[in-house]
Amino acid sequence: MTLLLGALTIGLILSLLAMGVMISFRIFSTPDITTDGSITLGAAVAAALIVSGVDPLTATLVATAAGFVAGATTGVLHTQFKIDALLSGILVMTALYSVNLRVMGRSNIPLLGSDTLASQVSGLATRIAGSERLNVFGWLVSPSDLALLLAAFVVASLVAVIVLLFFRTEIGTAMRATGDNAQMVRALGANVELYRIFGLATANGLIALSGALFAQYQGFADAQMGIGMVVWGLASVIIGEALTGGTRSLGLTLCGAIMGSVLFRLLVAIALRWGLNPNDLKLITAVFVFAALVLPGLIGKLRSAGIRQLQPSREN
Amino acid sequence: MLALTNIRKTFNAGTVNEVRALQGIDLEVAEGSFVQLLGMNGSGKSTLLNAVAGSFFLDHGSIRLAGTDITRWSEHRRAKLIGRVFQNPFSGTAPSLSIAENFALAARRGQFRGLGWALNRRLMTELRARIATLRMGLEDRLDNAIGSLSGGQRQALTLLMATWLKPKLLLLDEHTAALDPKSADQVIQLTDEVVKRDRLTVLMVTHSMQQAVSLGDRIIMLNRGKVAHDFSGPEKSRLRPEDLVDRFHEIRRRELLDERAAELLRASYI
Numbered sequence: 314m315t316l317l318l319g320a321l322t323i324g325l326i327l328s329l330l331a332m333g334v335m336i337s338f339r340i341f342s343t344p345d346i347t348t349d350g351s352i353t354l355g356a357a358v359a360a361a362l363i364v365s366g367v368d369p370l371t372a373t374l375v376a377t378a379a380g381f382v383a384g385a386t387t388g389v390l391h392t393q394f395k396i397d398a399l400l401s402g403i404l405v406m407t408a409l410y411s412v413n414l415r416v417m418g419r420s421n422i423p424l425l426g427s428d429t430l431a432s433q434v435s436g437l438a439t440r441i442a443g444s445e446r447l448n449v450f451g452w453l454v455s456p457s458d459l460a461l462l463l464a465a466f467v468v469a470s471l472v473a474v475i476v477l478l479f480f481r482t483e484i485g486t487a488m489r490a491t492g493d494n495a496q497m498v499r500a501l502g503a504n505v506e507l508y509r510i511f512g513l514a515t516a517n518g519l520i521a522l523s524g525a526l527f528a529q530y531q532g533f534a535d536a537q538m539g540i541g542m543v544v545w546g547l548a549s550v551i552i553g554e555a556l557t558g559g560t561r562s563l564g565l566t567l568c569g570a571i572m573g574s575v576l577f578r579l580l581v582a583i584a585l586r587w588g589l590n591p592n593d594l595k596l597i598t599a600v601f602v603f604a605a606l607v608l609p610g611l612i613g614k615l616r617s618a619g620i621r622q623l624q625p626s627r628e629n
Numbered sequence: 630m631l632a633l634t635n636i637r638k639t640f641n642a643g644t645v646n647e648v649r650a651l652q653g654i655d656l657e658v659a660e661g662s663f664v665q666l667l668g669m670n671g672s673g674k675s676t677l678l679n680a681v682a683g684s685f686f687l688d689h690g691s692i693r694l695a696g697t698d699i700t701r702w703s704e705h706r707r708a709k710l711i712g713r714v715f716q717n718p719f720s721g722t723a724p725s726l727s728i729a730e731n732f733a734l735a736a737r738r739g740q741f742r743g744l745g746w747a748l749n750r751r752l753m754t755e756l757r758a759r760i761a762t763l764r765m766g767l768e769d770r771l772d773n774a775i776g777s778l779s780g781g782q783r784q785a786l787t788l789l790m791a792t793w794l795k796p797k798l799l800l801l802d803e804h805t806a807a808l809d810p811k812s813a814d815q816v817i818q819l820t821d822e823v824v825k826r827d828r829l830t831v832l833m834v835t836h837s838m839q840q841a842v843s844l845g846d847r848i849i850m851l852n853r854g855k856v857a858h859d860f861s862g863p864e865k866s867r868l869r870p871e872d873l874v875d876r877f878h879e880i881r882r883r884e885l886l887d888e889r890a891a892e893l894l895r896a897s898y899i
Contacts, residue, residue: 479744483737486730486747490723497721500682501790502708502739561725561774 318458320582324575325465326530327545329472329523331553331574332567334546337384337516339566340480342492345513346402346543347387348520350409351380353539355521357413360422360534369430373525380521381514383409388510413536420536429529434464461530468526472519473567480563488512489563520546541595544602549574551605630830631658631798636680636690650676652854653690658798663824663831663845667838667873673854674834675716678802681832683707695797709739712791714784714804721787724776728767728786731775732756735790759789763819781812785819792823799824801833805840817844838870848873852880 330352337345355376362372383405390401414420438460439445447456479485490498491508499505520542528534553569556576560566585591638651650673658664666674680687681694683704691700694710715721722731733747753771761768763785767778775783784804791799801820805813817840824831835841841848847865850858850873857880860868 481747482744483733483742483747484744486726487734487737487742490726490731490734493723493725494720496715497723498734499705500708500713500715500721501734501737502705503734503742504703504705 314452314454315458316582316586317579318454318462320579321575322458322462322465322530323527324578325462325469325571326526327523327578328469328549328571328574329519329526330542330546331549331570332472332476333516333519333523334543335550335553335566335570336476336519337513338547338550340489340492341509341512341516343391343398343509343513344402344543345384345387345516346399347383347405347409347513347517348402348543348546349539349541350406350413351383351517351520351539352524352527352542353413353534353536354383354409354416355380355524356528356534356538357416357422357524357536358521359525360424360528361416361418363424363427363429363529364422369428369433369529373430373522373529376525377518377522380524381518383521384517385510385514387517388513391513392506392509410536417534417536421533423533424529425532429532430464430526431461431529431532434460465526465530469571472522473571476519477564477567541598544595544598545577546574548598548602548605549577551602552577555605630660630662630695631656631681631832632693633657633677633681634691634693636677636692637688638676638680638685639688642688650854651680651687654851654854654856656849656856658830658832658847660830661828662847663829664833664847664849665841665845666832666834666849666851667841668851668857669877671853672851674851675802676854677851678800678832678834681798682711682713682800706739710797711800712738712794712796712798713800714787714791714802716803716806718780718783718787718807721790722775722783725774727772728760728775728778729753729756729771731786732790732793735793738791738794738796740794759793760786763789779812781808781815784808784812784816788816788819788823792827792829795827795829797830799829799831801831803834803836806836820844838873841873842868842870850876850880852884 330348334345334348337343337348358376358379359369359372362375363369367375387401387405390396390404391398396404435457438456442456445455446453447459449459480489487498487501487503488508488511491503491505491512495505498508524539527538550570550573553566553571553573556572557565557569560569581594584597585594589597633654633656635653635655636651637653640646640648640650652673654673654677666677668674679685681692683699683702683706687700691698693699694707697710699707699710713721723734726734729748729752733752736752756771757768760771765782765785767782767786775786778786788804804820805816808816820833821844823829831845833845845865847859847861848868849856850860858876
């Protein structure tokens, strides 16, 4: 049960990452590798500040702002210096590796015993419940785990609602159109470059927030924790799109990203439980995303080939 | 309204791919005038339109629109004054956004975009009424993705979007060239209606002699980045498509003659 709750909580925390990837990859049509660096940046900034005695909420907000700046940097490299989007991301991600080590001062900061958002939530829950075990529908669960799951859910929902509302405003709608048809948005008088910078900044702000919360939940920040996270986010987004049936509705797409992230984390937890070597995880994630990207087209092709075979008279 | 003074643009200057697209064009367009730009491929008509729209900056010369010097204005800043319809029906609309959302963008062309809702009831009501005038049955499909519509429908909507806020200048870049004849006729008819109703100032590039003679009050013929002929007033209204074709042939002949003369001179003196 603890394992399940843990997987769900991590899934929800990483759904912020999934939403960030969705913004850069789907809304702005930019594959943004800054993600790998900015999730670590979020964790590093939050952990370093918390260890030095800063209030964890402030630390988390500062971490988010740091991610925003990292994303904006990628955006500036891409739009102002005309560097390919992918390469801009790679440059910033690489630079962030050093920045993260500088911020942390070493490659790993343990947060066990420090005052974090996670420890505050569990402390509060244990005090309210008054016991270490709670009976929920016949299962004995720790109130602290339950409270963390609930808190992660609230944060993810809140962020999703804000993102949804923002992309329905005048400026948000114009930004959505930017990824679709930048030429048109320019012809309608919007500064496309500024939008792209803002979009990448927002995406990476969310990703850093995800990293900050993740570090506080798992109890440490590590310089290596960001490796492959963009692919993880993509996997979540893709699963989410499958779950919501490739809808055009922004609200459903966001829900899909959250559900995708949770489901993916759950699948991973189950696979690890069944004895999957954790070292193989990145390979499997990458193969999964590859399959998810290629299969829909392949299935479509096979289907149309099948139809052609069934109706040979069409060709005459 | 629009004044171009000796505008010049060379692409890839100093390389083998050098293209002297605009070689000193002077043009004054009066308010409410509907100007057709004609010319062969590579004559600079689309380049001229893009220069006015701000897709690139000029090497030389200036552009004034509605009393303001916009020569150094960025493309998106000029959008405050200029409405555009592109040749490619896919260029003017954002396919995954709904019809209504596309118009919500157009309704704030060149204005500040804030945190107000993009769609509101007032806009929707007005939208339904205006789109109904297209008689395409689209007023009931405002929530559909615009990408699901045909090229002709999208082009008609783009025209409506470009003129939703009355622009000081409307740029039409062969906006019917990619459409089937029936849709092209519809869009041309719509263009005529909208331009007359709002008394718009228009620069339109076309390949069709028929469109050139039947629409507008002035024809500018371009050749090799320069104005080759300027038909207006009674001369324009008397013009038939054949006259334009003749004029084209004349230009072509003169050019061939120039080349042959140059060849002759080269042969005898070098």
